[in-house]
Amino acid sequence: MRKLYLIGIGAGNPEYITVQAIKALNSVDVFFLMDKGEAKRDLLKLRKEICERYIENRSYRMVEAADPVRDPAIADYTARVEEWHRQRSLIYEEMIARELKEGQCGAFLVWGDPSLYDSTLRIIDQIKAREKLCFEIEVIPGITSMQALTARHKISLNGIGESIAMTTGRQLSSDMSATAERTIVMLDGQCSFNNLLDEDLDIYWGAYLGMDEEILLSGKLSEIASRIAEVRSEQRQKNGWIMDTYLIARSSPLR
Numbered sequence: 001m002r003k004l005y006l007i008g009i010g011a012g013n014p015e016y017i018t019v020q021a022i023k024a025l026n027s028v029d030v031f032f033l034m035d036k037g038e039a040k041r042d043l044l045k046l047r048k049e050i051c052e053r054y055i056e057n058r059s060y061r062m063v064e065a066a067d068p069v070r071d072p073a074i075a076d077y078t079a080r081v082e083e084w085h086r087q088r089s090l091i092y093e094e095m096i097a098r099e100l101k102e103g104q105c106g107a108f109l110v111w112g113d114p115s116l117y118d119s120t121l122r123i124i125d126q127i128k129a130r131e132k133l134c135f136e137i138e139v140i141p142g143i144t145s146m147q148a149l150t151a152r153h154k155i156s157l158n159g160i161g162e163s164i165a166m167t168t169g170r171q172l173s174s175d176m177s178a179t180a181e182r183t184i185v186m187l188d189g190q191c192s193f194n195n196l197l198d199e200d201l202d203i204y205w206g207a208y209l210g211m212d213e214e215i216l217l218s219g220k221l222s223e224i225a226s227r228i229a230e231v232r233s234e235q236r237q238k239n240g241w242i243m244d245t246y247l248i249a250r251s252s253p254l255r
Ligand SMILES: C[S@@+](CC[C@H](N)C(=O)[O-])C[C@H]1O[C@@H](n2cnc3c(N)ncnc32)[C@H](O)[C@@H]1O
Pocket: 011, 012, 110, 111, 112, 113, 114, 115, 116, 117, 118, 143, 144, 145, 146, 185, 186, 187, 188, 206, 207, 208, 209, 210, 211, 243, 244, 245
């Protein structure tokens, strides 16, 4: 039977990789690489660096495929993403069937952790459901950008006994009263924190966490929001891409 690993490689620093991930990396025959967008070159570089650094047996292969683009003609966001996943699942399926022989082991190197805002698991599930290909799956957890953010700011994710929320920039409410005391926000290309400037909140922001370009900013949201937006725009222009995550908190200081 073929085996497919989904290996969480951590969110940016090659040293975020776990011992379990290193063991899995060393049993892989074929790596499937599917990066997309402006960050493609740098993120591929990190994946290749991880393989070169941690794999002792150099007989593995890397197979890259072009990522389909989301169809702008589909107006509904969920429908657009679902169709994109369907197209990706067909590409993955064809690639696995073509490149992975019976008894061999393949892997997708997933940024951060495979369970967090990542579609690889859902896509692999679609392939399994079609029952054209038979393979076993194993998921190796990784260090998420959320963990990198809290570690670098030296803060706890939750207050004592409190719940936390996690959302995307697209979903971030303009009224924090309905949500938890602390909210982690990812995938925010629009600086959605600007919708919350009337509230008494603190922000802990991090870009390129774990990488050489890492930038950390924190303080009262109303006081530093414009600085974050400025730095974000400058860095995006300089590097050609940016990934940032932030925590918004009501209580100050964080315990
Ligand atoms: C598609 S999600 C993938 C999340 C990933 N699976 C994880 O475990 O962190 C991409 C988003 O994660 C966040 N992110 C990932 N890596 C990051 C990093 N090194 N620094 C800051 N944010 C990061 C950003 O919010 C980015 O828009």
